[in-house]
Amino acid sequence: MERTPAGKQDSEQELFMTHLPYLIRDLALILGAAAVTTLLFKRLKQPLVLGYILAGLLIGPNFPLFPTITDPETIRIWADIGVIILLFNLGLEFSIKKLAQVGGTAVITGIFEISGMLVLGYLTGQALGWSTMNSIFLGGIIAISSTTIIFRAFEELGIKTQQFAGVVFGVLIIEDLVAILLMVLLSTLAATNQLFSTEMLTAVLKLVFFLVIWFLGGIFLIPSLLRASRRFINDETLLVISLALCLGMVMLVTSVGFSSALGAFIMGSILAETVYGERIEHLLKPIRDLFGAVFFVSVGMLIDMTVLVQYAGPIALITVAVIVGKAVYVTLGSLIAGQPLKGAIQTGMSLTQIGEFSFIIASLGLSLRVTENFLYPIAVAVSGITAFTTPYLMRAAEPVYGWLENRFSKRTRIMLRNYSAGARSIGSVSDWRLLIRAYLQTMLINTIVIAGIVLLTSRVLLPALVNGNMSQAWAKLLTGLGSLVLMVPFLWALALRPVYPATYNRIWADKQAYQGPLVVLNSVRVVLALGLILFYLNQHFSFTLMILAMLLIGLIWWLMGKRIPFLYDRIEKHFLVNFHGRQQHQKNRPGRNLLPWDAHLAYVEVIPESACVGKTLEELAIRERYGVNIISIERGRITRLVPNRYDRLFPGDKLAVIGTDSQLEQFRTLVEEDGTPITTPVHEVSLERITVDEAFPFVGQSIWESQINEKTQGLIVGIEREGRRLLNPDSTTLFLLGDVIWLAGNTRLIREFQRQIRVH
Known part of the structure; x- marks a missing residue:
């Protein structure tokens, strides 16, 4: 075996010892600054993304008073990894099924908005005297809204379950897909410097070809491999496998000339269709948060304060263009798609910001050396301002609707209502x-x-x-x-x-x-x-x-x-x-496919600050106020099934509850701080379907007389009768032939009760 010369070995060791402290010092500085601003912005109830950008601004070269990083190139590599992780996570949330389920309203609105903002961005850049390439990239930057900021604002304002929110989420899915396409088109445009060219058409066809091949091949192979290895998969191996697949797809995609971000997004969307999609997303969260923080801090470090001061006028103009342009284009697109005026305005006022993809598109222009250095910090500044204004604009949607409604003539209001009703009724497919x-x-x-x-x-x-x-x-x-x-x-x-x-x-x-x-x-x-x-x-x-x-x-x-x-x-x-593996898996899981009322089983935890702590279920009137049923209370190693009205709630209690999405969303505001569900219950509870036929021993008896609740430690939460649905039936309700009973509680006891009925 050949030995390394002593002098060379010493120099390598010296080089290693020289770089290792810099790497650790820089990472410690980034995460320390991010930690401080995270706490500050969490307290101020502002998006954490803005806190990370502020942290990067402070430890960048702009403020000599604070310590700054020593090796920008290393941090840039970490930031690239952050982009890959962020896009991988976006792919996990994206899912091709979600795209298929996006209604025509979201598609029409999204395409109308993106087209309008691309043109508006280009015209704004030209009005400012910028070059053609800077203007085109500006259009791409302001065309895509921020998923992170919108989700956070919806949660804080408690409007995630409102009808217009579904359209907003659909538009965000369309924007994510278009953003991927834009990255490819802008890269091709930078290489050819021609907007309408054979190369551009070739790039689009190449993208479509590889997207279909990768997706079909990935869905055909990857779920099968995971299913074959399921006996050996735990959280650790699943995380390693998913990250390996992500980076493998990144290598494959970059080898054929596309960006690493596209590869991460594709693999995320493939894994989203597997039964492990939700679990991977949960396991990836801390890694996403870590590298996301590094990425957004690096975004802040690239901001030059002198540029922001110098371009204060363009920043103000572009901010106005983003807010007004998106509000107008999204509202008009929603109206054209058949949304009522109120919903269209709410959708328009919700999408008035730019975010993650805007940074990626701006950094793409820098890396390709086709845009000026001022465009990146301008994009960051506009993103920060619009992120701050988003919650206020969302709150202003209803007053704006009321103001417009009062100024429209009666004839105009009738015309809009008739158009909306007619557009939504066009559902037949020839x-x-x-x-x-x-x-x-x-x-x-x-x-x-x-x-x-x-x-x-x-x-x-x-x-x-x-x-x-x-x-x-x-x-x-x-x-x-x-x-x-x-x-x-x-x-x-x-x-x-x-x-x-x-x-x-x-x-x-x-x-x-x-x-x-x-x-x-x-x-x-x-x-x-x-x-x-x-x-x-x-x-x-x-x-x-x-x-x-x-x-x-x-x-x-x-x-x-x-x-x-x-x-x-x-x-x-x-x-x-x-x-369809993930969909079928969720359908077969206990507590998932429970009620024909779109109700389902969820798990929530009572936080110490909750207003319900120390109160009885009777005092809280949860069933009456929220329409949900508490099936069990897990407290430490003790689980109480179907608690009575005298049971109290205490900090740390894990509740198994049944209700619809909107009911559960309202209930979570009572007991949880951030609405994060507990995904792993200790005690299995479920809701089963029982048909009342000739073999059912309690025909003609009431719920109270049958003692079913006591025998199963369960609760009858619904009865279907002759096409009608009786939710939360009274204890005096009689069982009739043909009834379908929905019984929630201890899975083992309920199924044992079902076997006894069959024997009887």
């Missing part, structure tokens, strides 16, 4: 629209999958085999054959698989004039499949071997012909099982 959407989806997904298989085998697998000392001829033959076997099921689905056959046959039989367009749709599918076959031949075979390859395709098709539909169905079923 057969043609359904069929065309299904055809487009089939063609898009299968085309991208086939192209991905061909490119993966020809551009990655083939060079790997050749570099592994396999002959060129054998490597081409193996990759060509493997690619063909993999793509055959998707070729069949693209060209021949029936799409909504019942709808297709109904349209075909409806009118002879419709038969022509249907033939065209099928012809397009076949032509597209033939084009992909030619693409495959061109990638894997020389011109002289194409005839032989086509004969090979025919042979494989003949051999696999009857099995192809079966293979594709298995692939599709496997994907759908993985895709």
Whole structure:
């Protein structure tokens, strides 16, 4: 074994000892400053992001009075890790299902707002005399609102459960997706310096291609791997695996020319669809908070106070543009989408700020060296001001609505109400629209999958085999054959698989004039499949071997012909099982799929400062005031099921309660400081469904006479009867044949009671 020379070893050790203290000192300084400002801003009830930025400003080069960092490059690397963690967490919260569930209102509002703000930002930059690139980046910076600030403001104001909040959350999902697209487009624009170019179109198509490939491949493989390893997964291994997958996707994405932030976001959205999504999000929280603090402190360190003073006028103008522009564009977009005036104004006034993605877009311009140094601190200053004004603007939404309502004529008010009612009633989907959407989806997904298989085998697998000392001829033959076997099921689905056959046959039989367009749709599918076959031949075979390859395709098709539909169905079923895994898991969890009233089981903890401490349940009148039922009280190692009205609540009590989202949200304000649910109950409680039929021994008896509550240590929280729902029925309510009883309490005793009924 070769030994390191003594002199070289000493120099390496000296270099290590020189850098280690700087790293620790800088990190200690950052976290210490962040800790102080966190406490201060928590006390002032202001967003912590602003506290972190202030901390960075104080320990930056602007204030010699305070200690400052010694190695900015190391902190910049940590900040890059912070961006990756933040985007990974955003992906976990994003979820492709949430995008699919976003209503047309949010889509229309989001696209209208983002388009308007991009134009407004560009025009504002041009009015200030800035360069074209600075103006374009300014448009991207002010187009995206802050998810963090809005969530915090909604929680503080207690309006998370109001109807317009759902539209706001939907718009934020659209903004997150557009922000990812903007980062790619702005990077391409910086490289080409042309807004409308072939490179720009290529970048968009490349992004769509890789997004579909990564998502489909990730959903097909990752949940299966996690499910196969579930016996060995605990919190530690799950955290390590999820971070490894995140960084692996970052490496993959950057290798094809996209940003690391995009890779982290994609892997987060993939893991969000697994049964571990919620658990990963919980485990990641402390790491996200740590590196998020480092990132936002580094944002503050990049602020130059002289620049802020010098550009005070542009900062004021851009701030006004953000607040007024977003309020107007979001309100108009919501009205166009069919929202009532009040909801549209509330939505508009809630989105009047910029935040995390704005910093990332601003730093992107700096890293690409296409924007001036002043743009970054301006973006930070505008974000700070708009974050501060957001809660006040949210509170002002109702007065603004009242003011506008009084100034509109009666005719205008009637017109707006009629338009809103008409727009929201347009919910029917024609057969043609359904069929065309299904055809487009089939063609898009299968085309991208086939192209991905061909490119993966020809551009990655083939060079790997050749570099592994396999002959060129054998490597081409193996990759060509493997690619063909993999793509055959998707070729069949693209060209021949029936799409909504019942709808297709109904349209075909409806009118002879419709038969022509249907033939065209099928012809397009076949032509597209033939084009992909030619693409495959061109990638894997020389011109002289194409005839032989086509004969090979025919042979494989003949051999696999009857099995192809079966293979594709298995692939599709496997994907759908993985895709819906988290949803199915939550549906089957005890206490999740409980009531047809959208009520569910939740766990809350009584904090020492709560107003309910020391009071009895009778004094609090929780069921009467909030509509929720307390199923159990866990106090230390003691759990009291279905407490009576004389039981008191004490600090640290963990309550299992049942109610709807809005009821639970109101109840949490009574017992919790921040509404954070306790996710791991010690004692299992659930709510079960019991049907009253001829075998039910208490038909005609009242709830009190049956003594069901006492026998099961449970509580009857609802009865379905002839389509009506009786919530919290009185003890004198009689059981009738056909009733459906919802009984909450001790899971073991309730299920034992159900077995006794069946035996009886």
